[in-house]
Amino acid sequence: MADADTPEDPQQPLTSSSISDPLNNPYGSLNDLCYELSSLQDLASRGSWRSILDKVSRARKLSLLTKPHEHLTYLTYNALALTKLRRIADALAELDSLDEDLDSPNYRYEHYPEQYPNRSGSMVPFGLRWLHAELPAKLGKRNETLDRFYMLLHFVRKKLGNKSSNNSIELWRKRENLVLNSIISHHLSHKEFRVCLDLIKDLIQKSDDSDSEAKAVLLSKLGYVQMQYGDLEGAKGTFGKIEGMLNEKSEVELMNLVSRNKALMYLVGKDYVSAVREYDVCIERDSADAVAINNKALCLMYLRDLSDSIKVLENALERVPTAALDETIVVNLCSMYELAYVNHSDIKRTLSNWIARVAPDDFDSSCTRI
Numbered sequence: 285m286a287d288a289d290t291p292e293d294p295q296q297p298l299t300s301s302s303i304s305d306p307l308n309n310p311y312g313s314l315n316d317l318c319y320e321l322s323s324l325q326d327l328a329s330r331g332s333w334r335s336i337l338d339k340v341s342r343a344r345k346l347s348l349l350t351k352p353h354e355h356l357t358y359l360t361y362n363a364l365a366l367t368k369l370r371r372i373a374d375a376l377a378e379l380d381s382l383d384e385d386l387d388s389p390n391y392r393y394e395h396y397p398e399q400y401p402n403r404s405g406s407m408v409p410f411g412l413r414w415l416h417a418e419l420p421a422k423l424g425k426r427n428e429t430l431d432r433f434y435m436l437l438h439f440v441r442k443k444l445g446n447k448s449s450n451n452s453i454e455l456w457r458k459r460e461n462l463v464l465n466s467i468i469s470h471h472l473s474h475k476e477f478r479v480c481l482d483l484i485k486d487l488i489q490k491s492d493d494s495d496s497e498a499k500a501v502l503l504s505k506l507g508y509v510q511m512q513y514g515d516l517e518g519a520k521g522t523f524g525k526i527e528g529m530l531n532e533k534s535e536v537e538l539m540n541l542v543s544r545n546k547a548l549m550y551l552v553g554k555d556y557v558s559a560v561r562e563y564d565v566c567i568e569r570d571s572a573d574a575v576a577i578n579n580k581a582l583c584l585m586y587l588r589d590l591s592d593s594i595k596v597l598e599n600a601l602e603r604v605p606t607a608a609l610d611e612t613i614v615v616n617l618c619s620m621y622e623l624a625y626v627n628h629s630d631i632k633r634t635l636s637n638w639i640a641r642v643a644p645d646d647f648d649s650s651c652t653r654i
Contacts, residue, residue, distance in 0.1 A: 413439070
């Protein structure tokens with residue numbers, strides 16, 4: 285989550301890439317960057333968001349955070365945990381405790397020369413900038429979110445124009461992609477397809493031709509948007525470009541993407557049998573392909589084979605719970621239970637109890653509709 289600018293002092297050895305990438309930083313570990321940062325990272329990777337709230341609260345209560353950048357880092361994790369737990373008002377209250385301008389001098393290293401000698405630049409974690417843009421939409425302020433994301437995009441592109449290190453450019457390019465994808469998601473949710481197409485095409489044009497998998501994902505996204513506004517021939521052509529990238533050295537992820545795109549075209553054409561066949565190929569290659577598992581079950585349901593559709597999802601939850609324990613899959617499974625069984629409430633309650641034992645903190649248990 286670190287977001288330090290490249291130090292302006294040429295004698296200073298730290299760079300944005302060395303700060304942001306713990307494998308390259310001169311301190312040797314995440315904990316050298318910030319108090320018990322590795323623990324926060326570990327908790328976040330496991331979805332233990334309530335534990336993060338406890339950890340942040342304890343660190344603040346015991347005054348364990350001694351430097352300004354540590355306070356910002358912990359605030360970011362706290363706001364992210366609150367967001368994951370759907371406590372949006374509390375997350376916004378965390379952000380409201382900051383200056384409105386995240387580029388305020390108060391958040392720059394050179395503002396504290398005694399604590400950060402010879403260091404300059406922003407100490408604001410990029411995750412905090414992203415939350416600052418994203419959160420208003422969750423309370424219905426979509427225009428404010430879009431305005432902030434476009435401002436964040438300008439900020440990122442300005443950084444890209446100033447960077448010379450390849451590692452640094454790669455980092456900021458990933459951030460540009462993150463912001464653009466966030467903007468696309470907000471436009472897509474309001475069916476603003478033309479804007480989405482322009483943004484995706486811009487991403488494709490800027491993408492690295494040597495990274496075929498990343499380019500294929502972008503092309504797939506373009507195809508999905510084309511399908512949503514009814515341009516099925518355009519989507520078919522886009523998916524064909526991805527299939528043309530395949531060769532004998534292609535990774536499973538790319539092969540499955542091609543197969544899922546084929547299946548999607550069959551699904552739209554209501555050829556559910558052919559769609560199931562493509563999804564079976566995906567699952568045979570990768571038993572944890574949650575998209576293929578979910579969509580195969582839906583196709584079987586459309587074929588009026590409720591028994592097998594339920595088995596597909598139940599088996600996936602048993603075999604690969606980490607991949608399959610997704611709100612969409614659980615919603616679909618519960619819908620199938622409601623169609624198939626008179627005593628569906630008891631069955632859903634058993635499922636809900638199992639989810640409560642194994643799911644991460646941010647899993648929305650209301651998806652079982654008990």
